[in-house]
Amino acid sequence: MTRSDPLTLGQKLVALLEGGRRSATYKLAVLMALLELSVESVPDDPDDAVDIDLDELTARVIELYWRQMRPLDGHQLRQSNDGRGVIFTTVAGLRAELTRTHRTPTVDLVVAEGSDAYVAAHTTVKRTLVRYPLKLLQNVTTLTDSERFLYDDSWMGTDSMRVIADHGNKLQLFPGVCTTLARLAPLLKPAFQLAWVDDVRRMNKSLLAEGPDIADHLFGADRVSLLKAGDLLAREFGPQCFYCSTRLTATRHVDHVLPWSRVGIDGLANLVLACPSCNSNKSDLLPSPTHVDHALGRGQSVLDALAADINWPCQFDRVVSAAHGLYATQPDSTPIWLGRKDIGVLGRVDFEWHAR
Ligand SMILES: [Zn+2]
Numbered sequence: 001m002t003r004s005d006p007l008t009l010g011q012k013l014v015a016l017l018e019g020g021r022r023s024a025t026y027k028l029a030v031l032m033a034l035l036e037l038s039v040e041s042v043p044d045d046p047d048d049a050v051d052i053d054l055d056e057l058t059a060r061v062i063e064l065y066w067r068q069m070r071p072l073d074g075h076q077l078r079q080s081n082d083g084r085g086v087i088f089t090t091v092a093g094l095r096a097e098l099t100r101t102h103r104t105p106t107v108d109l110v111v112a113e114g115s116d117a118y119v120a121a122h123t124t125v126k127r128t129l130v131r132y133p134l135k136l137l138q139n140v141t142t143l144t145d146s147e148r149f150l151y152d153d154s155w156m157g158t159d160s161m162r163v164i165a166d167h168g169n170k171l172q173l174f175p176g177v178c179t180t181l182a183r184l185a186p187l188l189k190p191a192f193q194l195a196w197v198d199d200v201r202r203m204n205k206s207l208l209a210e211g212p213d214i215a216d217h218l219f220g221a222d223r224v225s226l227l228k229a230g231d232l233l234a235r236e237f238g239p240q241c242f243y244c245s246t247r248l249t250a251t252r253h254v255d256h257v258l259p260w261s262r263v264g265i266d267g268l269a270n271l272v273l274a275c276p277s278c279n280s281n282k283s284d285l286l287p288s289p290t291h292v293d294h295a296l297g298r299g300q301s302v303l304d305a306l307a308a309d310i311n312w313p314c315q316f317d318r319v320v321s322a323a324h325g326l327y328a329t330q331p332d333s334t335p336i337w338l339g340r341k342d343i344g345v346l347g348r349v350d351f352e353w354h355a356r
Contacts, residue, residue, distance in 0.1 A: 006180050012149050013188060015140050017195045021202075024080035026087060026133040028196045033060035034150070035189055038173070038181035039263060040318065042325035050178035051170045052151075058126040059111065065091045068200075072217050078203040086128045094121040127159035134171065150177055182329040186262070193219050221266065226254040232310050233273045237298070242272035243282070243291065244340055253279040257287055257295045263322045267315025268307040269296065278340050285337040286330065288344065289351050292323045296353055320353045327351040 013031070022028070037057060041050050069076055069092055079088050097117050111118060135156040138148050148154075151171045155163065173181070181188070197215045201208055208214065230252060239248045242255065255274035258265060261284045272295055274282070300316045307314035327346070334346040 006184060009149060009177065009180050010184055010187070012140060013184075014191070016137070017191060019140050022199055024085050025196055025199050025203075026085070026129075027137055028192055028199065029061045029064050029087075030057075030129065030133045030137055032064055032189070032192050032196075033057050034173075035181055035185050035192070036060055036263070038178045039185050039325040039329075040321040041178055042182050042328050043178060046179040047176045048178070049175045050173045051168070052173060054126055054130065054164065054169050054171065055122070057171070058122055058129060061087070061129060062091055062094075062122065062125055066095060067222075068218050069095055070217070072212070072214065075207055077200055077207070077214070077217075079200065081203055083203075087125050090121045090124045090128075094118060123161070126164070127161065130156050130164055131159040148174075150174065179329060182325050185329075189262075219264075221256065221260045221264075226266075226271070228310055229268060229271050229312055230254040230273060232268075232306060232312075233271065236306055237273070240273070241275035241278050242295070243274055243278040246275045246278075248273060248275055251276050255279050255282065257292055258319060258322055258326065259284045259286065262286070262326065265315050265318055265322060267313040267318060269298075269300075269303050269314050269316040269319045281340050282337045285335060285343070286326060286346070288336050288338045289323070289327055291337075292319070292351065293353075296320065323351045323353070 016027075016031075034052065034057070037052050037060065038050070041052070043050055065079070065088065068079070069088075076092070079085065094117055098115070135153050138150060138153060151173050153171075155167050158164075193215065197218060200214060200218065233254070234248070234252065239252065240246060241248060241252075242257075253274045253276060255272050255278070256265065257270050257272055259282075260266075263270075296316070296319060300314075303316055304314045328351070330346050332346065335343050336346045338344045
């Protein structure tokens with residue numbers, strides 16, 4: 001049985017989720033980041049080994065915590081049993097510092113500005129990830145077979161920047177693992193999120209006794225902030241539904257073309273206006289590739305400039321790679337959303353974006 005056999009890999013990841021109580025959510029953050037990056041890095045040959053850049057992985061982990069550190073009813077939720085930990089402290093510190101100068105700082109903006117504070121925080125988080133969660137992730141006590149199943153971690157467990165650089169500042173997913181992770185993503189992502197919600201609930205027992213729904217706080221899209229992007233879209237592309245052209249009056253929804261639940265891309269390149277019926281009918285379904293094509297067809301330079309105007313991320317390239325990965329890894333019978341009340345079945349497509 002190869003390492004990339006979906007059943008074996010899936011079982012090992014589930015064992016990892018169930019392998020005893022976690023004292024912190026680091027491993028879940030790493031798993032979620034790896035899953036996201038796998039979807040966005042699907043190779044042409046499904047059996048290829050794939051490099052994951054450690055800077056990129058670190059940026060994704062920071063992004064995950066950054067969102068989750070929004071106060072919930074005035075409180076910041078703990079992400080470890082004792083509420084401490086280098087990664088949380090670092091990201092919380094960065095957030096506090098930037099909130100002084102930005103009203104609603106987003107990670108992308110902070111990255112784009114290349115602020116010293118971000119660079120320093122990024123380095124700290126990267127060293128901590130390599131030293132602990134990346135080194136420990138594949139230790140599954142309930143498995144008799146201790147073979148590494150995602151990547152070679154033998155050199156990890158250090159926080160030496162020299163050692164990290166000597167290893168190309170990357171981890172390499174074993175042959176076939178990237179494609180398999182991308183294929184399993186629709187099953188694994190909700191499972192990881194559920195485990196994360198359980199952990200945070202347990203780590204914040206006193207605070208969450210009343211039982212507010214924290215899943216949406218931790219993983220939901222930020223509806224309030226999206227309104228800002230909605231105003232811009234209406235102004236620039238007209239107040240109409242992107243999918244059915246209905247003129248939008250009072251109620252307009254900002255829709256994630258590639259569903260938020262699948263890839264979580266909030267950049268302008270992935271946002272359109274939709275009428276309530278298209279929006280609710282489309283829901284979490286994968287849209288027809290044509291819709292993605294049209295959304296990108298608004299033009300990278302146009303979208304970049306608009307996004308910059310309102311201090312919003314654009315994430316054009318990320319939409320392109322995520323679309324490529326999503327469509328390349330769906331089973332043949334996957335339902336796709338063609339239009340309102342029009343659901344088809346995905347044929348074998350390869351999504352390729354060619355700038356025009
Ligand atoms: Zn519509």
